[in-house]
Amino acid sequence: MRRKILPLIMFIALLGLSSLTVSAGAAAHVMASPQQVYVDGEQADFEVYNIDGYNYFRLRDVACALRDTPSRFSVNYRENEREVIITTGADYIPDGSEMHADADNSASAVESSQSIVLDGYRASLKAYNIGGSNFIKLRDLGGALGFGVHYDEQLNRVVITSSSGFPVSIHFIDVGQGDCIFIDSPVKEVLIDAGTAEYGKKVSEYIAPYVFGSLDIVVATHAHADHIGGLAAVLADYQVDMVIDSGETATSNVWKSYHSAVTAEPGCEYREDRDMVIPLGGGAQFTVIEALDGDDNPNNNSVSAVFSYGGIGVLFSGDSEAPAESVLADKLWDIDVFKAGHHGSHTANSLPLLNAARPEYVIVSCGKGNSYGHPHAEAMQNFAAVGATVYTTMVSGTIVMNTDGLTCNFNTDAAYTGYGPVPDESGIVRSAPYVGSSSTHKFHRADCRYAESVSDKNYVGFNSADEARAAGYEACRTCNP
Numbered sequence: 272m273r274r275k276i277l278p279l280i281m282f283i284a285l286l287g288l289s290s291l292t293v294s295a296g297a298a299a300h301v302m303a304s305p306q307q308v309y310v311d312g313e314q315a316d317f318e319v320y321n322i323d324g325y326n327y328f329r330l331r332d333v334a335c336a337l338r339d340t341p342s343r344f345s346v347n348y349r350e351n352e353r354e355v356i357i358t359t360g361a362d363y364i365p366d367g368s369e370m371h372a373d374a375d376n377s378a379s380a381v382e383s384s385q386s387i388v389l390d391g392y393r394a395s396l397k398a399y400n401i402g403g404s405n406f407i408k409l410r411d412l413g414g415a416l417g418f419g420v421h422y423d424e425q426l427n428r429v430v431i432t433s434s435s436g437f438p439v440s441i442h443f444i445d446v447g448q449g450d451c452i453f454i455d456s457p458v459k460e461v462l463i464d465a466g467t468a469e470y471g472k473k474v475s476e477y478i479a480p481y482v483f484g485s486l487d488i489v490v491a492t493h494a495h496a497d498h499i500g501g502l503a504a505v506l507a508d509y510q511v512d513m514v515i516d517s518g519e520t521a522t523s524n525v526w527k528s529y530h531s532a533v534t535a536e537p538g539c540e541y542r543e544d545r546d547m548v549i550p551l552g553g554g555a556q557f558t559v560i561e562a563l564d565g566d567d568n569p570n571n572n573s574v575s576a577v578f579s580y581g582g583i584g585v586l587f588s589g590d591s592e593a594p595a596e597s598v599l600a601d602k603l604w605d606i607d608v609f610k611a612g613h614h615g616s617h618t619a620n621s622l623p624l625l626n627a628a629r630p631e632y633v634i635v636s637c638g639k640g641n642s643y644g645h646p647h648a649e650a651m652q653n654f655a656a657v658g659a660t661v662y663t664t665m666v667s668g669t670i671v672m673n674t675d676g677l678t679c680n681f682n683t684d685a686a687y688t689g690y691g692p693v694p695d696e697s698g699i700v701r702s703a704p705y706v707g708s709s710s711t712h713k714f715h716r717a718d719c720r721y722a723e724s725v726s727d728k729n730y731v732g733f734n735s736a737d738e739a740r741a742a743g744y745e746a747c748r749t750c751n752p
Contacts, residue, residue: 299323299399301380306422310336310431318372319429320380320401326429327399327406330355333431335369338362340433341581341676342418348385355398355405357389358604359416359556360582360676376402389415390558390579391602392548417555439555439580443610443670444477446470448638448645448723449497452587452610453478454578458552459487461578462505463587464498468525471504477669478505485510488549488557491529492573492589494521499529506532511539517564517572518543544574555580560602562588562595570613571595577606581676586628588612588619596624603627607679608672609659611635615646616718625657632679634670635663635687640695642706642725643717648690663687703732705752707744714739719750 304319304326315336320327334346345361348354383398383405394415398405409429413420419432437457444451446466451474454461460482465474478486486509491499494517505511514533520526533541544564549557556579563571573589584606588599590613600623609630612619614637633654637645646663654661662670667683674680706722707714709729714736715722733739736752746752 299380299382301377301399301401303375303377304429306427306429308429308431311340311433316370316372318376318402320377320399320406322380322399322406322408326409327401328409328412329369329401330357330398330405330407330412332369333409333412334363335365336431337418337433338365340418342416342433343582344416353385355385355387357387357394357416359390359579360584374402379403380406390548390556391604392546392558414550417550417552437675439674439676440481441578441585441608441672441674442477443634443636443664443672444474445664445669446474446497446501446636448614448641448643449500450492450589450610450614450636451501453481454551454557455481456551456555456578456580458555461488461490461551461557462486463490463576464492464589465501465505467497467500468503468528469500471501474501475505475508482509485512487511487551488513488515490514490574490576490587491516492587493517493569494519494523494526494529495569495590496523496525498589500525503528503532506536511536513540513542515542515544515559515574517574519564519569519572521569560599562591562598562602566594568592568594570618575599577603580674583607583674583676583679585672586610586630588624590614590616590619592616592618593621593623596621600624600627605629608632608634611646611650611654611661613645614641614643615650615663616643617647617649620650620653622653622656625653625659629657630659632672632681633659633661634672635661635665637663637665637692638695639665639693641665641692642722642730644691644704646687646690651688651690661687665693703734705733705736705739707731707733707739707742712744713747714744714752715747716750716752719747719752721747721749 299322301322304321308315308317317332337343345358345363347356380399380401383400387394387396398407410420421430440455442453449466450464451466452463489511544559546561547559558577560575562575566572570590570592571594573591575588578585585608586606587610606628611633615635635646667685671682704717705714708725
């Protein structure tokens, strides 16, 4: 955990949404609060009630007061479902009824029968209906939405501090033909995958300047070596507080090494992926979105998640392919940045997902001269169809995104508009869809695990399986090209 000093943000109750429930009991004691309220240093006219010792604020008043800050959120109602819909980062449009404290309506206070849905997930936020409006405990609301709450006892003031736009960085670490993302959020850090085993120490050393004490969350998207291979080294070098993976098992030595490291990690909470929201502090949150589990294709079991901070959202989907993306598309909202699925493969990055997410930027993590031909032309065409700017680690190396919750920028402007890999240091581009070995006279699909083991010296590229057979090459029995 990074022990950062945030202006009043450290007063936030960093609680999971499920811990915000207030127990039912005897009749509540309700009275109008005599305290003054200040928002970002300016006095504001709120209708506030003290209920059993806690200040409750009208939800629309808070949305109105924070509408021009990184902590902004919208409020809507679904009458038929009796739901209050809160969407973080969305614009709130005042209707003129906000910020008036003209009467004492404390006698009308009753527990609200409406459910509260925060960013698509039901939240256990206690609400009272007072004078026909929903009032919510301010501390709980601040903890869930990421604004600071402080009580100045000497001046008898409630002080609300919007998210200060504390800089957040997301690092798409260059691990060759693999995935690794590090999120340095206001309070907690998240590491998603760590490339192959050879990159484990590189990843550990890279994140060291950002991690003080324990590493809060590690996500292993799925059981393939180019994602989890380096995690054993990271787990050996850091105390990790939480590990999230798909629950998928494998027989490979790489997975066994990862699993042993997780099992041996002291005090580490293990979670299988499911729909859940994890507050990261300072208004940032990590939303895990359940797509597929138990699919025959391990790629489709990848853990998918959205990092949100203010109005900025970043989608990570591991190697999820079109079947999993179709599930994700039904659960997604507009995001700003998409870490391309499956290294920019044509099997992922489908238009239904991209049309649902509408990313402005896409980051492709792939290696120079990779034998898979990533990023594929079909994926690049789909990115172009939604108007996204594409950056790749094979061109730019490690890509760092910085955001204050309002805007984002990158440490590169080298947009990639072609397709296929750029040459590696040897000048070789292995972009053919079928890979043959001149030493074994066998050929494979480019995405077969055995294709990667074919040396440059023995590499023979084919445009079709028929071409390979005509040249006298035998089909691999694993990938059945």
